[in-house]
Amino acid sequence: MNFEVDICIVGAGVCGLAIARQLSQLLPGTSIALIEQADSVGQGTSSRNSEVIHAGLYYAPDSLKARFCIAGRDLLYEYCRQYQVPVRQIGKLIVAQSGEEEALNRIAENARASGVVNLQSLNASQIASREPLVRADAGLWSPSTGIIDSHEFMGSLLGQAQANGLMLALATRLGDVRPRDSGKGLELELISNWHRVSAETSQVSCRLMVNCAGLGALAIAERLHQSGFASNQALPSIKWVKGNYFTYQGRSPFSHLIYPVPDPTGNGLGIHATLDMAGSCRFGPDVEQLAPYINSEERLDLSVNASRRELFAEQIRRYFPALDESRLVPDYAGIRTRITGSGFQDFQLVEQKTEDCAAIHLLGIESPGLTASLALAKHLAERVSQLELFN
Ligand SMILES: Cc1cc2nc3c(=O)[nH]c(=O)nc-3n(C[C@H](O)[C@H](O)[C@H](O)COP(=O)(O)OP(=O)(O)OC[C@H]3O[C@@H](n4cnc5c(N)ncnc54)[C@H](O)[C@@H]3O)c2cc1C
Numbered sequence: 309m310n311f312e313v314d315i316c317i318v319g320a321g322v323c324g325l326a327i328a329r330q331l332s333q334l335l336p337g338t339s340i341a342l343i344e345q346a347d348s349v350g351q352g353t354s355s356r357n358s359e360v361i362h363a364g365l366y367y368a369p370d371s372l373k374a375r376f377c378i379a380g381r382d383l384l385y386e387y388c389r390q391y392q393v394p395v396r397q398i399g400k401l402i403v404a405q406s407g408e409e410e411a412l413n414r415i416a417e418n419a420r421a422s423g424v425v426n427l428q429s430l431n432a433s434q435i436a437s438r439e440p441l442v443r444a445d446a447g448l449w450s451p452s453t454g455i456i457d458s459h460e461f462m463g464s465l466l467g468q469a470q471a472n473g474l475m476l477a478l479a480t481r482l483g484d485v486r487p488r489d490s491g492k493g494l495e496l497e498l499i500s501n502w503h504r505v506s507a508e509t510s511q512v513s514c515r516l517m518v519n520c521a522g523l524g525a526l527a528i529a530e531r532l533h534q535s536g537f538a539s540n541q542a543l544p545s546i547k548w549v550k551g552n553y554f555t556y557q558g559r560s561p562f563s564h565l566i567y568p569v570p571d572p573t574g575n576g577l578g579i580h581a582t583l584d585m586a587g588s589c590r591f592g593p594d595v596e597q598l599a600p601y602i603n604s605e606e607r608l609d610l611s612v613n614a615s616r617r618e619l620f621a622e623q624i625r626r627y628f629p630a631l632d633e634s635r636l637v638p639d640y641a642g643i644r645t646r647i648t649g650s651g652f653q654d655f656q657l658v659e660q661k662t663e664d665c666a667a668i669h670l671l672g673i674e675s676p677g678l679t680a681s682l683a684l685a686k687h688l689a690e691r692v693s694q695l696e697l698f699n
Pocket of ligand 1: 351483677
């Protein structure tokens with residue numbers, strides 16, 4: 309079967325859904341399809357994260373991560389209020405032990421340079437009065453940090469996009485993509501029911517493809533790149549990094565999010581405590597490097613590496629000495645899609661275009677991708693307007 313749409317969005321995670329909503333609002337006369345290989349939306353990394361609305365403290369000032377996180381955070385709180393998505397702005401404590409004060413100062417300076425001006429410094433007794441079970445010598449209080457029910461959020465985005473005419477194809481995988489032989493538009497090979505015996509292949513042509521395929525995004529970008537389609541920049545290298553979570557059974561010892569100072573190697577935020585909307589506490593994610601041969605989603609092992617409990621306990625005890633290790637139970641794991649290179653790595657939006665059609669690839673959308681999603685979608689829609697494909 310062959311058919312045509314104006315815009316094809318690949319991947320129905322939080323980014324694909326936010327973009328589908330934004331483009332369907334911006335371009336009411338265009339036909340937009342959202343293609344997702346799973347049987348329902350939001351089953352990839354978007355359902356395997358901490359569900360934290362980040363304040364924007366850690367990213368290089370003026371980077372896409374910093375800009376989209378800060379703008380996205382405000383848009384997200386506003387969205388939740390407007391559309392009744394469960395959210396709680398519970399705030400977070402970053403806690404430092406003796407000798408780590410300098411790291412805390414660097415976070416405060418970085419946050420200020422990024423435009424986050426409401427951080428408060430706390431001493432040991434102020435920390436203890438907020439969180440009696442936390443032991444720390446100094447801390448920072450971030451009142452803008454919160455938690456969200458990400459599935460309700462994604463369901464809400466989908467509902468709005470569908471009300472604007474979005475076509476959703478589930479259990480449908482993008483196989484190949486290349487410029488059309490006619491030179492006009494892109495041709496996408498779609499495999500519906502791809503994991504069942506009833507799999508069927510069809511061709512869809514479009515003028516804009518937005519690649520939001522998360523862990524699969526680089527492979528798609530590479531395919532189009534290899535077909536000779538001009539690109540505004542070279543594609544980055546990406547590695548996948550696992551993050552394991554352990555739940556803390558029973559009543560939560562904390563009422564706010566508790567983060568240690570980040571890992572000095574820049575690898576992760578340190579094993580922190582987050583709460584879900586039901587008030588349960590979990591610890592994680594850690595940073596587990598995956599073997600280089602794990603380069604396809606089929607080979608991914610999403611089970612929690614339970615052997616890391618000891619490592620978790622050791623790190624958590626630094627700020628929570630009363631930890632009862634027997635209450636740490638393996639919960640779930642998520643995979644970061646991380647651009648490689650030294651130092652801070654930003655999100656990358658790579659464009660490939662001719663006069664007639666374009667592809668935009670979202671690469672390296674690790675944390676704070678959930679927080680950033682609405683701002684990223686807004687930015688992308690502005691860029692699509694500039695491309696003038698649908699005037
Ligand atoms: C451990 C962990 C913790 C995190 N914590 C936070 C947090 O607290 N706050 C925050 O803001 N961010 C957090 N993040 C980041 C956030 O979860 C991600 O940035 C965000 O979910 C990425 O969304 P996405 O739509 O780009 O990707 P995904 O959610 O992975 O969606 C991509 C979709 O594309 C589909 N797909 C892939 N290939 C194809 C194909 N060929 N054809 C069709 N469909 C395809 C997949 O099935 C998937 O549904 C965390 C990430 C991790 C890993």
